[in-house]
Amino acid sequence: MDNDKRKTIEDVAKALGLSKSTVSRSISGKGRISADTRQKVLDYIEESNYRPNPLARGLSESRTYNVGWVVPGDDHMPSLYFYQRCLQGVLRAAVKADYDVLITTIGDGDISGLKRITENHKVDGVILGRSLYKDDSIVYLKEQGLPFVVVGSTEEKGVIQVDNDHVAACRELASILRMKGVRRVSFIGGDMRLVVTGSRLQGFKEGIGDVRTQICMDCTDDGKVRRAVEEALASGSDCIVCEDDRICQIVMEKLKDMEVDIPADLKLASCYDSRLLRNYRPQITALKYDPMELGKRSFETLLAVINGQEVEGRMLLGYEVVLKGSTQ
Amino acid sequence: MDNDKRKTIEDVAKALGLSKSTVSRSISGKGRISADTRQKVLDYIEESNYRPNPLARGLSESRTYNVGWVVPGDDHMPSLYFYQRCLQGVLRAAVKADYDVLITTIGDGDISGLKRITENHKVDGVILGRSLYKDDSIVYLKEQGLPFVVVGSTEEKGVIQVDNDHVAACRELASILRMKGVRRVSFIGGDMRLVVTGSRLQGFKEGIGDVRTQICMDCTDDGKVRRAVEEALASGSDCIVCEDDRICQIVMEKLKDMEVDIPADLKLASCYDSRLLRNYRPQITALKYDPMELGKRSFETLLAVINGQEVEGRMLLGYEVVLKGSTQ
């Protein structure tokens, strides 16, 4: 069934009595060709099922038509899910540009996977997923001069970055809570080494205004979160804002144990919505982003960079404050 | 800082006063070369930081040095995590063989991503992750004649497959429970359309022997699982075996609600261990597999196929029965 050999552009040219270059031009649309011949070629290609060899094209154009998708390999679940959705967006955008996605992971300061695909010239650019801590990847990419964009938060200056607008989102969430008349609100946050954590805290502070607050950061394990909840209640908070979905989940379990009723006794909100929160009742007021859109935009931005276009250094995407029963 | 142009094999050859082919041979180790010249070349390459262009090599060898990693794009969390670990294994094995991994997703009967990388010849072979339902991907790959292996369970015959030995694992788990003297055990299982579900049930039946059982399958949502738990208790079961980690999680929540004490009132075991079960007390007796190993082996197998070697049609990997407090 399989043809012995793959069809080449030469086969197409011969079959049509044309030259390779004419066929090439017909496919790419570059240069001058009569609409007539072009259509003829396109038709023939369609029916004969010819596919150009991307290696040959790449060699000739000095392009791989691949981008690298580089994410932490040892991450926790929620961020895994986030990246998965992001990747979907990247893939969709990539297909449209006739690009494919090469995946590699980094972690624990080990960026050898990134180095590999870079130095072997397997990609035209890289999308760097950031959720963890500082590593050398950005410095490395800069000195390599390979086009790249960062998706997610980074403190690094002078890099092209596509992110959710965490500050604005949290500011709005906090100000809504303030307008709802909360008297004292506890903010329970995670790892302060993460840039996103700082952004959320900042937004919260900006939005909450002069309402009394209690802030507890670096709650990186279940125990710390639970203790933070106890403190919040002891100090008379009537509202808890969780910095992310994981924290929110633990908070809810703790509140259940303590038989605190939401929202009657206490209002609850999360700065990040995810599947983790989906099945709880009452449903949780939370900030919602669109990871697929994030992925899509990051690819589009990267492609622009690859193609030598000017792009803005920082692109902040929108958000939704989804008000649910937990803050009624 | 960046060199204007990339170094080529020709540059290396000139610098060393050798020919391209000698350099090429030195790198690949193929053909005859004196150990002397070879070392000289290797040394120079090392210090001059030369990297061969994989596109050029690929074009010449008719290889891409890429494999496709094809997984469902719309999956639930536990399987996401599983694939993530698998992918780590694939990546590690791939690097050793100088391969990279192109990722694409399929879902909802849509295999266009797979078709894309196949027909555009962007990969030398494909690793197909199976956790969802029947789709056309296997049929498609067969007729394309592209090397591929399936990681995970499939009912499809005549494909090369790397999987955990679910049947044997569940058989052993069940027989251990039997020997522990359980009198009546409920098996709560998920989607019967999944091959793995059937395998686990089969293993359970084989291992549980003549102990009285109650089997409740297709518990695909929380409600069904909870009802299954009620039935189990109503019918006097002293043990529940959960077909996977997600089910086990719901069962535990339900048991907590019902104030059933584990293991005093009821023993509990899961046919699949994962992070989901990590934080519960008592810890859950469960079957443990090694997803990274699965990934690693699947790449190695695929590479063998690509290289035209004979491989066994079905490779079943080991497992561990990890006995914990929940069945004490």
Add this chain to the structure above:
DNA sequence: TTGAAAGCGCTAACAA
């Protein structure tokens, strides 16, 4: 508007 031919950087058959 189309064709001829050089070149992308590498491998491998063939010569030396």
Add this chain to the structure above:
DNA sequence: TTGTTAGCGCTTTCAA
């Protein structure tokens, strides 16, 4: 053991 040379399949000048 090493060098010469002809491809791999495409793009892109340069000519016609």
